[in-house]
Amino acid sequence: MFEETIRALKNLSDEKSTVAISADDDNYFDRECPAPECLAQFKVLIADWEDKVRDEEVFCPFCGHTANARSWWTQDQLNHARDVALAKVRAALGGALRVDAQRFNQRQSRGGFISMSMKVDSRPQHVPIPYAAAAPMRLKITCGECGCRYAVVGAAYFCPSCGANAAELVFDLTAQGIRQSLEAVDAIRVAITDADTAENTCRLIVEGALQNAVTAFQRVAEALHAHTAPTVQIRRNAFQNLAEGSALWAVATGGGYDKHLTVVEMEQLTTAFQQRHLLAHTQGIVDDDYIRKTGDTRYKSGQRLVIKREAVAEALNLVEQLTHGIRQDAKGKR
Numbered sequence: 001m002f003e004e005t006i007r008a009l010k011n012l013s014d015e016k017s018t019v020a021i022s023a024d025d026d027n028y029f030d031r032e033c034p035a036p037e038c039l040a041q042f043k044v045l046i047a048d049w050e051d052k053v054r055d056e057e058v059f060c061p062f063c064g065h066t067a068n069a070r071s072w073w074t075q076d077q078l079n080h081a082r083d084v085a086l087a088k089v090r091a092a093l094g095g096a097l098r099v100d101a102q103r104f105n106q107r108q109s110r111g112g113f114i115s116m117s118m119k120v121d122s123r124p125q126h127v128p129i130p131y132a133a134a135a136p137m138r139l140k141i142t143c144g145e146c147g148c149r150y151a152v153v154g155a156a157y158f159c160p161s162c163g164a165n166a167a168e169l170v171f172d173l174t175a176q177g178i179r180q181s182l183e184a185v186d187a188i189r190v191a192i193t194d195a196d197t198a199e200n201t202c203r204l205i206v207e208g209a210l211q212n213a214v215t216a217f218q219r220v221a222e223a224l225h226a227h228t229a230p231t232v233q234i235r236r237n238a239f240q241n242l243a244e245g246s247a248l249w250a251v252a253t254g255g256g257y258d259k260h261l262t263v264v265e266m267e268q269l270t271t272a273f274q275q276r277h278l279l280a281h282t283q284g285i286v287d288d289d290y291i292r293k294t295g296d297t298r299y300k301s302g303q304r305l306v307i308k309r310e311a312v313a314e315a316l317n318l319v320e321q322l323t324h325g326i327r328q329d330a331k332g333k334r
Contacts, residue, residue, distance in 0.1 A: 028151055031160070032074040033060040034067050041074060044160055045149040052148045052161045059163040061156035066163070139173050141166060153177070155215040157223075165226075167219035174216045175320055178209045182309050182316075203307075207279050210312045214240065214276040217319045221245055224330045228252045240277070242270050253329040260325030265318055271296055272315035275305055 023029045028043035040062040044053065055069045140151045141159075148161035155174050157167045185202045192198035221239040225232070229252040239245040246256035257266060271294045278284050284307075286299040299305070 030074050030077065031058075031072040033063060033065055034071040035060065035063060035065040038063040038065060040156070041153075042156065042160070043151040048148045048150070048161065052146060054161070057163075059158045059160050061150060061152050061158045061160055064158045064163065139170065139177050141170055141173075144169060155212040155219065157219045165219070165223050167216075167223035171216055171220040171323060174212065175316060178212050178216070178316055179313070181205055181209050182313055185309055206309050206312055207284070207307050209309075210272060210307055210315060211276050211279055213312065213316045213319050214273055217323060220323055221249075221326065224326055225249065225252060228330045228333050240273065242266065242273055249326055249329065253326075253333055255329060257322060257325075259329070260322050261318065265321075267295075269315060269318045269322070270294060272311070272318075275307065278305055279307075 023046045024043070027046050029046040029049050031042055031044055031049075033040045033042075038060060040060060042061050049069075053069060057066050058069050058072055059066055139153065139156075140149065142149050143159035143161060143164055143166060145164040146159060146162040148159055150160050157165055157170060159166060182205075185205055188205065189198045189202050192201060218237065218239045222234075225234065225239070225248060232248075232252065234248060238248060242257060246258065250256035261269065274290050274294050274296075275284075278286065278290055284305040286301055286303045286305060288301050290296065291299065291301065
């Protein structure tokens with residue numbers, strides 16, 4: 001009775017299908033970190049993905065996670081592949097079922113006491129649009145070690161091909177990108193028609209800019225310190241703590257952060273770093289530890305931070321000022 005349907009199912013099971021995933025207009029290919037705690041998206045020039053990136057090991061530019069080359073599909077790409085596969089199955093089975101239904105109906109006697117027929121709903125199904133990569137990401141990088149070309153948004157520092165730390169190379173570009181995102185807030189607020197959505201989006205951009213500024217400094221400080229004092233072992237995330245980082249730098253070069261920032265500037269940057277900590281670990285909810293470390297009496301424990309765009313811009317200026325200073329210190333020791 002279902003001969004054509006059975007034949008179609010067998011053909012589908014025997015057939016191997018491929019789904020084309022396109023690059024963007026600049027021939028960059030979208031990738032996504034498979035680490036559940038990261039899931040950051042980035043791009044790699046498709047020629048370099050084929051020629052430079054190894055099948056057995058790819059590095060996430062954001063977190064440094066490694067996995068084989070088959071693990072880096074984005075959710076959009078996976079959803080597109082699923083939709084294409086489902087559309088193909090629907091098309092194949094729909095045609096077979098219609099043939100079987102027609103044959104079944106032709107075999108039925110007419111005018112009998114009982115009449116049976118089959119009907120297949122053949123209304124047009126959704127046909128997935130071929131996957132198109134997102135617009136080129138803001139920051140394009142060429143690895144100084146292997147030449148792999150990749151693109152990121154935000155603070156990202158590891159080459160996907162060789163894993164080299166590119167913090168020194170991309171710090172200035174990252175700072176420029178953070179400043180551009182802050183400058184775009186007003187235009188974004190106007191462009192989003194729903195007021196609540198617009199305000200929430202702008203808040204996330206400003207808070208993300210602060211977190212990226214602190215991460216940018218952390219990564220460049222780690223890279224500079226590793227070149228300046230390569231035999232010294234430091235704890236993970238040591239340079240997220242200004243006091244600890246200053247002490248490490250004083251040992252390495254003979255001068256801490258107070259060589260480059262005034263007492264008031266250090267207090268201001270300390271507050272920004274502590275705010276980044278709350279955003280990352282408590283969703284911005286103030287605790288007693290934050291108040292004790294910063295002396296920020298504007299808040300009580302349990303309140304949520306309100307991050308102003310102007311304050312982030314000032315913190316970014318201080319981060320750039322401090323980075324310039326420790327770069328000079330590092331050069332003097334090389």
